Amino acid sequence: MAPLGDIIRRDRLAHPQAFTPAYKTSVLRSPRRALVSVEPGPGENTGPIFKANILAPLDNDLIRNYAKDGEAVGERIIVHGKVLDETGRPVRNTLLEVWQANAGGRYRHHNDSYLAALDPNFGGAGRCMTDDDGNYFFRTIRPGPYPWRNNGSDWRPAHIHFSLFGDAFVQRLVSQLYFEGDPLIHLCPILGTLPDDAARQRLVAKLDMGNSVPFDALAYRFDIVLRGRRQTFFETQPEGL
Amino acid sequence: MPIEYLKETPSQTGGPYVHIGLLPAAAGLATRTQEQQHILTGAGERIRLTGIVMDGSGHPVRDALLEIWQADAEGRHNAGGFLGWGRGAADPVTGEWMFETIRPGQVPWRDGRPQAPHVSLLIFARGINIHLHTRLYLPDDAAALEADPVLRSIEQVGRRATLVAERTDAADVPTYRLVIQLQGEDETVFFDM
Numbered sequence: 273m274a275p276l277g278d279i280i281r282r283d284r285l286a287h288p289q290a291f292t293p294a295y296k297t298s299v300l301r302s303p304r305r306a307l308v309s310v311e312p313g314p315g316e317n318t319g320p321i322f323k324a325n326i327l328a329p330l331d332n333d334l335i336r337n338y339a340k341d342g343e344a345v346g347e348r349i350i351v352h353g354k355v356l357d358e359t360g361r362p363v364r365n366t367l368l369e370v371w372q373a374n375a376g377g378r379y380r381h382h383n384d385s386y387l388a389a390l391d392p393n394f395g396g397a398g399r400c401m402t403d404d405d406g407n408y409f410f411r412t413i414r415p416g417p418y419p420w421r422n423n424g425s426d427w428r429p430a431h432i433h434f435s436l437f438g439d440a441f442v443q444r445l446v447s448q449l450y451f452e453g454d455p456l457i458h459l460c461p462i463l464g465t466l467p468d469d470a471a472r473q474r475l476v477a478k479l480d481m482g483n484s485v486p487f488d489a490l491a492y493r494f495d496i497v498l499r500g501r502r503q504t505f506f507e508t509q510p511e512g513l
Numbered sequence: 514m515p516i517e518y519l520k521e522t523p524s525q526t527g528g529p530y531v532h533i534g535l536l537p538a539a540a541g542l543a544t545r546t547q548e549q550q551h552i553l554t555g556a557g558e559r560i561r562l563t564g565i566v567m568d569g570s571g572h573p574v575r576d577a578l579l580e581i582w583q584a585d586a587e588g589r590h591n592a593g594g595f596l597g598w599g600r601g602a603a604d605p606v607t608g609e610w611m612f613e614t615i616r617p618g619q620v621p622w623r624d625g626r627p628q629a630p631h632v633s634l635l636i637f638a639r640g641i642n643i644h645l646h647t648r649l650y651l652p653d654d655a656a657a658l659e660a661d662p663v664l665r666s667i668e669q670v671g672r673r674a675t676l677v678a679e680r681t682d683a684a685d686v687p688t689y690r691l692v693i694q695l696q697g698e699d700e701t702v703f704f705d706m
Contacts, residue, residue, distance in 0.1 A: 371534025
């Protein structure tokens, strides 16, 4: 079997730095020494392969997957898009996991004590896999903004957390999706950890009226890019041999 | 101008409620409660990996979520039906985490040299803006550790030990423990790979 091409190095300047004091929790949780740079090996150029049979039928429908006696309350939305790698290739059959607060900004988590009410019909967890063209979609309600203790009471813009694998362990990505036009985006210390507005814009989903479902749900489009893989035109002679 | 590639989507912290999406039962959700993602099943010797993540003030990171990725007993990835991947949460009170898995074999490095048996480890938590990537090495074979090409790429020789677990066989299976220090004198080595 031909060796897999290396995953292309990560452009760390396009990501947040570890130490970002305006986001206070990062102060004690940020390594202070430089990361040690090493080329990826066989265990970095590969990653776990999840089978579609781990998914339950409602895993990608957060409006119904925790329903007890009705559907989740809130603005019904469909989020969809394409997962590509940096070279533009679709990332096929990869697991996408999402989690979020309910329409009132409350998480179903034992550590969340925000006064907004829980929705008995909303859990806030979903997952799906990309298809053969890298496309994904899930249905949910738009999460509410909520306050958190940072510089006094800061407010998080509405956001959906997401997690992706790709097909190499070093393509792993966990991030957050925001919504076009949310005025809290520019006030958020966590979005403020990003290096510039271009990076922030890459996390903003765009309203997609064409794919909205009449009298049912608005659609938002959100494309995701994972690290690319180098082609193996010529193999470097192994070092030391 | 050089060729432009698409830009990787930037990372954001997994946040304090990361469990909802990645380990829903640990968040308190009555969903996917049958999942045991911290247990990896496959052919080979059963071992247990334990540890704790400490912040810069010496307190455990009790909301940490960890993932491991490893070879099978023969040193192969994605072979023989072994998933090779696991996910676990720190205990919300003590911060201790634990995986049950099989002893990984030796995986050849890029140039064919053997790597010492190890698992790759990712850490996600509130306050961690982009997940941290490290390794947990098994301590049993000192010569293999000495020759490991990735450990040898760590210039400060004394820092290599931050990746080597301690054998603490208190249970009925070989058990290893790694204390991960996010900051300080003994800051764990984190990789950019």
